[in-house]
Amino acid sequence: DGQTAIVTGASSGIGAATCRALAAEGATVVLAARSEARLREVAAEIEADYGVDTLVVPTDVREESAVDELIEETVATFGGFDILVNNAGLARGSDVETMATDEYETMQETNIDGMFYATRAAIPHVREQEGHLIFLGSFAGQYPRSYNPVYAASKWWTRGFAKSVAAQVGDDGVGVTVVNPGAVRTEFESTDGRAFEEVFEEGEASEPEEVADAIAFAATREGSSISEIDINNRSKFADDF
Numbered sequence: 001d002g003q004t005a006i007v008t009g010a011s012s013g014i015g016a017a018t019c020r021a022l023a024a025e026g027a028t029v030v031l032a033a034r035s036e037a038r039l040r041e042v043a044a045e046i047e048a049d050y051g052v053d054t055l056v057v058p059t060d061v062r063e064e065s066a067v068d069e070l071i072e073e074t075v076a077t078f079g080g081f082d083i084l085v086n087n088a089g090l091a092r093g094s095d096v097e098t099m100a101t102d103e104y105e106t107m108q109e110t111n112i113d114g115m116f117y118a119t120r121a122a123i124p125h126v127r128e129q130e131g132h133l134i135f136l137g138s139f140a141g142q143y144p145r146s147y148n149p150v151y152a153a154s155k156w157w158t159r160g161f162a163k164s165v166a167a168q169v170g171d172d173g174v175g176v177t178v179v180n181p182g183a184v185r186t187e188f189e190s191t192d193g194r195a196f197e198e199v200f201e202e203g204e205a206s207e208p209e210e211v212a213d214a215i216a217f218a219a220t221r222e223g224s225s226i227s228e229i230d231i232n233n234r235s236k237f238a239d240d241f
């Protein structure tokens with residue numbers, strides 16, 4: 001209650017559900033992604049349902065200056081913030097040998113560069129509030145698997161980065177949590193180009209609300225030392241482990 005949270009990738013899936021879960025805890029929510037219209041829709045629903053303040057900041061996390069502006073606008077509006085949920089991320093393509101360079105670059109720039117820009121800019125503010133940094137990792141960043149090694153590597157990077165950031169700022173009272181979903185029924189693109197919400201029937205994979213609840217649980221606990229949360233036992237991909 002009374003906390004302010006920035007969520008990247010807030011226009012759909014896990015990010016949008018996380019905004020709702022944080023708002024349900026009484027948090028003010030700052031929604032960032034590229035699709036302004038979708039962000040405004042999610043923000044309007046949240047304000048109506050939970051009566052909390054929201055701020056929409058259209059942001060491409062691949063752009064360093066845009067991410068800096070997201071942080072600056074948040075601080076200018078609310079005086080600071082407590083929580084950053086580093087959620088924006090995507091997969092493109094599949095096998096290394098057929099992967100286009102632009103698919104590789106899109107994953108690198110979104111999943112790695114974007115998390116670096118946002119984390120770097122957020123640390124002074126979450127340190128001041130003794131707040132929380134959340135990182136969307138993945139089962140793909142925990143176990144070797146046979147498809148899309150570039151996406152998988154970006155999630156190994158995320159977990160490595162998050163755990164090392166934790167070692168750096170943990171003593172300052174900043175909580176750092178990596179959340180590792182298995183398959184989640186969102187617009188996330190599968191290797192055949194379909195959205196996971198089309199690939200998986202209800203019950204075959206996690207729902208975004210389940211991941212969002214775990215994120216909100218970790219992010220809103222004072223002095224939390226929850227370092228990692230795995231949410232993957234319903235994934236069909238568990239067969240690959």
Ligand code: NJP
Nearest residue numbers: 009011012013014034035061089138181183184186187188
């Ligand atoms: O996917 P989706 P999820 N700048 O496609 C945004 C991880 N994960 O919720 O910019 C800013 O519904 C995009 O918004 P827009 C996954 O790796 C998932 O499943 O408007 N934002 C949208 O809001 C990712 O880190 C699964 O297009 C950008 C959001 O990102 C996180 O969960 C399993 C952007 C993606 O929403 C959320 O993915 C797993 C940019 N340049 C990990 N590019 C799973 N679904 O199975 C994209 O282990 N976005």
